[in-house]
Amino acid sequence: MACKKKDSLSIMDEFKNAPAKEEIKSGRKLRVGIIGTGWIADAHANEMLKMEDVEIVALADLVPGKAKAFAEKWNLTDARCYLSHKELLDAETDLDAVSVCTYNRTHAECSIYALKKGVNVLCEKPMSVTLDEAVEMRRAEKESGKILSIGFQPRMDPNMKKIKEIVESGILGDIYYIQTGGGRRRGIPTPFGTSFIADETAGIGAMGDIGCYSLDMVLNAIGYPKPLTVSGYKSAWFGKDPNYCGYAKDKREEYSKAFTVDDFAAGFIRLEGGIILDFRIAWAMNLDTPGDTIIMGKKGSLRIPSTECWNGSVGGPMKIYSEMAESQVETVIPIIAPPANGVFYEKIRSFFDAIITGGKSPVSTAEIIINQAIIDGIIKSAEAGKEITIEIPEV
Numbered sequence: 001m002a003c004k005k006k007d008s009l010s011i012m013d014e015f016k017n018a019p020a021k022e023e024i025k026s027g028r029k030l031r032v033g034i035i036g037t038g039w040i041a042d043a044h045a046n047e048m049l050k051m052e053d054v055e056i057v058a059l060a061d062l063v064p065g066k067a068k069a070f071a072e073k074w075n076l077t078d079a080r081c082y083l084s085h086k087e088l089l090d091a092e093t094d095l096d097a098v099s100v101c102t103y104n105r106t107h108a109e110c111s112i113y114a115l116k117k118g119v120n121v122l123c124e125k126p127m128s129v130t131l132d133e134a135v136e137m138r139r140a141e142k143e144s145g146k147i148l149s150i151g152f153q154p155r156m157d158p159n160m161k162k163i164k165e166i167v168e169s170g171i172l173g174d175i176y177y178i179q180t181g182g183g184r185r186r187g188i189p190t191p192f193g194t195s196f197i198a199d200e201t202a203g204i205g206a207m208g209d210i211g212c213y214s215l216d217m218v219l220n221a222i223g224y225p226k227p228l229t230v231s232g233y234k235s236a237w238f239g240k241d242p243n244y245c246g247y248a249k250d251k252r253e254e255y256s257k258a259f260t261v262d263d264f265a266a267g268f269i270r271l272e273g274g275i276i277l278d279f280r281i282a283w284a285m286n287l288d289t290p291g292d293t294i295i296m297g298k299k300g301s302l303r304i305p306s307t308e309c310w311n312g313s314v315g316g317p318m319k320i321y322s323e324m325a326e327s328q329v330e331t332v333i334p335i336i337a338p339p340a341n342g343v344f345y346e347k348i349r350s351f352f353d354a355i356i357t358g359g360k361s362p363v364s365t366a367e368i369i370i371n372q373a374i375i376d377g378i379i380k381s382a383e384a385g386k387e388i389t390i391e392i393p394e395v
């Protein structure tokens, strides 16, 4: 298959964002709310506070007192605090945008409620837990005429952009096989309790936390072709083990009981255009790495070294393997320095810039719905014990 450019997405068009309000264009500060004031909300506040044209006016968290404590920590003395996304969005009638920083299970309801109120949304990754939720989010986005961007900051990494550039340059020729994923030897995240490992809050484990990054790295590079079928596997041998040494000793009993998501998953996915995607992701394993990412093409292949603690970055210089004058050659692609403000700043800034200019969502749901469909397919196939067809409803 020839590499597809972003504008040739075969599944769905990207929606046109409504033009920015006149007062925003003429310099009024963007009024922003943060929904969910846990761990990642700190990173959102930290970056937003560096932006002179943005003001954080409202905060919400289900845990009483948590939004208020967050306001104090970040010196947001004028920010109004609420006990849920609904309370915040019902009361704040002139918001330009919200960051949805809640655990995975409430991404869909918070994003949809905000879009229906006419508010632009930056939703943390993964987009949702199920494909059905992702479809509803996309529908709400379309009906609202607002932006829904998904928080994949690795997209802002110049090394990730380079992967796409290499594929689109044609130097690899037609792509036919991709292996991606990554993992940690002992890395089940429990920094603030069980929100990443309990089904009722996270819904998906390693796949939603780090697997979605691996999928995005390669699917974005090849233009997000439509997935056709998947044969999936998932397990939780480490997370459910009361002797798992990655948990603090005094928490092993509690966390192993709470663990109700995947700590390892794998999928063999057939993509439109005859491309095979071989994927695996681990929060914990008895291995250093499940392997580098490789993109194999008829004229050349790209090796992207894995990182020790997989979080969507490049573990070392990439290499292109090809043939030149009847010799087999290797070309090293040097690592490129990250943007001066960091990738997290850029992810938030690009979202605000799209609001101001009336531009398109920087990380579009037209693409990420495919990422979510693959995760959803792995779960369904693993539960059915056989290969299944992936169908993404039209929005």
Ligand SMILES: NC(=O)c1ccc[n+]([C@@H]2O[C@H](COP(=O)([O-])OP(=O)(O)OC[C@H]3O[C@@H](n4cnc5c(N)ncnc54)[C@H](O)[C@@H]3O)[C@@H](O)[C@H]2O)c1
Pocket (backbone or CB within 6 Å): 035, 036, 037, 038, 039, 040, 041, 060, 061, 062, 063, 066, 083, 084, 085, 086, 101, 102, 103, 104, 106, 110, 124, 125, 126, 151, 152, 153, 192, 195, 196, 208, 209
């Ligand atoms: N982009 C990144 O690098 C990155 C890093 C870490 C986490 N994340 C993502 O961010 C999300 C949150 O992770 P976290 O570690 O901050 O979780 P967390 O559990 O620390 O915080 C989530 C907060 O959301 C609140 N919440 C849930 N539903 C709500 C609702 N309806 N209204 C108001 N508040 C609500 C919870 O009470 C909780 O305080 C996850 O989806 C995770 O995948 C992204």
